[in-house]
Amino acid sequence: MTYVIGVDVGGTFTDAVAAGDDGTMLSAKMPSTPPNYAAGVIQVLEALAGRAGLSLADLLAQASHISHGTTSTLNALVTGDVGKVGWLTTVGHRDSIYIMNVVGRYAGNSPEQIQDILKTRKPTPLVPKSRAKEIVERIDYKGSVIVPLDEDQARAAIAELLAEDVEAIAVSLLWSFRNPAHEARLRELIHEQAPGLYVALSSELSPRIREFSRNATTIMSTQVGPSLGRYLEPLDQRLRQHGLTGALLVMQGTGGTVAAREAPKTAITTVGSVLTGGVTGAARLAEQLGHRNVICTDVGGTTFLVGLIVDGEPVEATTAVINQHVIDTPMLKVQVIGSGGGAIAHLDAGGNLHVGPRSAQAVPGPACYDQGGTEPTVTDADLVLGIINPDNFLGGQKKLSAQRARDAIGARIARPLGLSVEDAAAAIFAVQNEQTADLVRKVAVESGQDPREFVMYAFGGAGPMHCFAYGAQLGVKETVVPLGQSAAAFSAFGLAASNITVVKEISDPATFPVAADHVTKTFTELEAAAQAALGAQGVAVEQVMLRREVDIRYSMQLAELPTPVPAGPLTDADLQGVVAEFESRYARTFGAGTGFADAGFQFITYRVHATGVLPVKVTTPAAEPAAGRGVGDAVSGRRPVLLDPRRGFEKTTIYDYARLAPGHVIIGPAIVEVPTTTVAVSAADTAEIDDFGNLILRRNREEQS
């Protein structure tokens, strides 16, 4: 048997999934082991081997590869626990990373935070000015050398940085993507004095116009690259000692993987590693279920992530925001829209009820966790409303205190508003659902999509209790709660199911028309580079798929849209077609008639995605058939539950998911208790278990807003 293994290391848990080429699937979950996350990886693999009835060595020997999602780069950047690095840039332009285009004062903040202007601040600078050195050289927008590199001055600047004991140096010069010669020479000059020192060049890492994000991307990658290597190299060695012969791959923000030994060179691309596993898993499941357009909602205790799949492909963004810095790394578009089950309900100075965005986090957690939290959360409201079973939360792993939940809601919300605790809980529940719907809608609309044309997937521990409500508000066609064998570790499933991808890009901004042979040459070079990078991963792939795109904008408008470009040699007619496609995408995204074609077009950045398709196709296995059992056999009890404030508490049937099987149909109102979550089915819904064990929610009648 051949397995592919996905390992997802989160802040709290490390999950693993093994998929066999016979269609079997196994999963395991162990606590994470910070700061030595590698120990938790070995532990979870041992647990996985146990499930398969194998020794760790046997499991690893049969693994074609391990696909690894890690939160380490993101955590390091967010917490500022990064390496001491130096930065070389063009004379006169050092302050780019301090000015931050002004945007750095508020990027990534919520509207409430942005409105409270007096509290907005820039983050701590990426490097102090003493470690940001200006180099005498200048290249212009055409790539022409205006001032040659002053090598003596550069050597002196490098010596100053080395005297400060930097562990790596980032090099990012103006217009280096048009002419990388000065950056390349600077690397040689650094290695003259410090052979082997980690050096990142912006022209290799992020050859894209706009120096602030290119500088930030290069510096951040340099800050985490060496430490990522220090984590991955010993992990790789330990796995090999335990018998792994296949490749260790690391998930990137693009939803594709990179070989562990290549990853430190482009460390910044692994930043979205843990965010994207869920969307990748959803994309694979969507392929299996035949869904082309999916809104993915992944609701945990503290975060609410939204991703989109359109026409079968996860929607990508070309930039991301980390610590109020916009960085240039292609990523699946996963947006955090506030908070999950831990979102705190509170009253403002005017006595108005708000839910979130502040969260009770893991510590102290919701009041009902009885860990010292006194502020009411969404989870507390769910408990008071009977949706969550205090004795069977997460399969009984955690006992909840209904009294603490009632006390918190009573003291902070119900009494000040003159409501009963139940009515206050209902209000929190409803506000959370409506607000969620508004925010998910915003994500869809800003991508130019209409939620009514989508199926929604709801995963994560806290999503399935609320998805019937926000799904109805959004008007989605139906809602899928993935509950098959992959559900316990859905992100790890996504990792196991992902292919290998490499993205190569280069900015070459020019006003249209651009010579077709020049564009062909640009793409041919990018494709060759992407193929070479793919080959360097050390994994046998079945097939390589290449996809070209170019970011185009109307000359006077800000938004750039990645637009597909045909393969092969291009003609002027092809490029006219690309522009026509851009215009139609622009109209679809921003509305008909919104493009200003009279201003002309600009081709900004060319990009090639290379995907290596792996031989083992990972799919969710079929669920056990009902074998004569009826849906009634799955009933575990009845209790009063409030799912609709207009209907109040109703005696509601509780189902044990373990006893449900494909074909079973549940008429709401109902609650389905799953070891990993709780699914609420309102009186307006019908739930059906599909062939893979997923729960599909459908509205009984049309309700839209």
Add this chain to the structure above:
Amino acid sequence: MSWIPGSEVYDSRPLDPETLRAAVPGTLRLHTVGQAAIDDLDPLTYEVVRHRLWSITDEMGETLKRMSGSVVVTEANDFDFALCDELGQEVQIGLYNTFLSASLDLAVYWTLQHRADNPGISEGDMFLCNDPWVGGGLHQNDATVFAPMFFDGQLFGWTSAVAHELDVGGVAPGSWTPRAQDVFWESLPTPPIKVVRDGVLQRDVEDMWTRRSRMPRLVALDLRAKVGANVTGQTRLRRLLETYGPDTVKAVMKRMMDDAEQRLRAKLRDLPDGTWHATGYQEHSGMDDRGVYKIALAMTKTGDRLTFDFRGTAEQTGMINCPYSGVRAGIMSSLLPVLAGDIPWAAGGLMRCFDIVVDEGSMINASFPAAVGKGPVGPAWAVGNLVNECLAKMLDSRPQSRAAVQSVCGGTFDMVALAGIDQRQYPFVSLVMDTMAGGYGAGVDRDGVDTGGMFVIPMGRAPDAEMTEFTSPVLLLWRREEIDSGGPGQQRGGVSGSVCLIPHDTPVPMGAVFSGTGKAATQNAGLAGGYPGNTQLDLVIRGSDARDLLAAGQVPRNLDDIHGQRDVMASEVETGIGLQDAVFVHWQSGGGYGDPVRRDPAEVAHDVREAKVSPQAAASIYGVVLDGGGEVDEAATTGRRADLLAQRRAASGISPRDVPGSVDGGEALDVNVAVSAGQVLCRHCGTGLGRLGEPFLAELPRIEASPGTAGPHVWADPSTYVDVPVVFRQVLCPGCATALLSQVVPSDHPLVADHIQP
């Protein structure tokens, strides 16, 4: 003063809602709800509908921003939008240009009074307006489209969207000019005109509108963007009304405004009553003028109400005026962030909490046909600076509100426009948008944000150098933070920046307009003895050797490196830029807070390391001496600070005296001044400064010296720009010589003590 009979009809003013309601003809049925419906709202419905209204407004803004082709929209976020009730009161505004909130409602009030009977206000209509006297915007470039929203045959509310248009006609590109004598040199103001009837964009009206512009297609695109934003808002609003019913939604809208009003009133009640003063200036009323024009403010707070009294402000003159919408906008631009940062921006409610007293025909309430094109970035902005200063002083007097104290941010937008032939042989016009990166003012417990942006535009942006060089035929020799530019203080004002550029890859010289005041006297005042931020400085170095230096392998790093004839730009200039010329643009920083000689020396050392403060300024202004390793030399610093105080004493005629000792706790006016039983005392040394309510400030020792002594960030020779004398003035504690006030002002600048009721 010119005044044209018949033009007064266009002067829109806020008026009592019930008066306005009564003025609307009965044929136009207005939807409203009574207080009972507002009181009956349950918290769940209120919050859900409130959030939905926010989401709808937000989506309107997204639509507008994505559709617009104007760089001032897409890069500078100079636009906004609002959702209003049936009378035009603003229920929700956007987070973009906060000025505009003060004018969108004015346009609706006017329209209800002047359009209801003829041509009528009907379902499917939208109005276009760029008349700043009517409202909807602050100058003619602010073109607004606003639309009545009908439900069941009643006028339920209004949506509106406004954005700055790059060119709407007039004698100069950009639609305003330093040469303007009156509004007829600028774009023609157009009062509300029906641009959409029954859902159809009217081609004749569109042509009338776009025909005036040098960029008609862009103006047409933006017109559609604004129509689109209104359609988006109304479509979603209609769905909300269908779900919840108009009465419930209207009750939520009214309650949002009432809630914002009540919260602001509650905040005001917690603050002392009193009167606070601030005075600012506009230099140069146009090309070749050397005058200085005063804007005066006395802000009085009584109970839960503010009165902004601008009497004493100069008469309208030249091209540095704004109509009533501008003075109101200046107030809102500071009131929103300073008093309402944590209150939802249901601006209609917030605007009920203040009155404005302002003379007709003054610079900030100019009568037709005054030139007003520069209004928002000139006089309206200056009003915002003064309101900020007064609000900050009021907040500084109570411990619970001191966190919201912030000195004035960059005092204007340093507008530099370039035009010519670009590297692709096309004509181009562009603004130097780096000047968006102004410094923020310092707070009581924090430095101002360095290159943090513009206070009036919470989400401003400055472009990357690469985008500037890609879109315009220029090479940026540098683009950087300017050392020493932040107003010195115990807390330092945020630094501003500069760019130095040369023409690159263009066959012909460029035309340029420089417009922006604060070059002789500062506009970015400090507080509590904190120094003002830098004076603005724009230079053209004629016939420079910059290109020769580049050819020789050198990149100039400073102005001293570039040789040529330095041509200092006055506040309002049109000029040419030769191919050998270099242009230096240095915009404004934020003011400081507290006396700089009281700044923590370790913070000064940090500022020197991070190139925010030079070692020279550390010694001469902050009194901090650093050793060879950049660490504080404690002994030398103590000595240096004693020397600085001794110099102050000598210059102000203070003789050494015994002091009672520091005053802890109790009432205070700011970090330096305590109040005890009507006596004003220095908190640091206990010396009596005078009696509250008396003009004690003018009696205290003071220094009046040449402006350059304020520091390297202030232009030393005001006669370059103006004929009136300008001084660096410090008012000192007679006991310990702590600076209680530090200003760079015309020498006749009033010295008025603020008054608070104990």
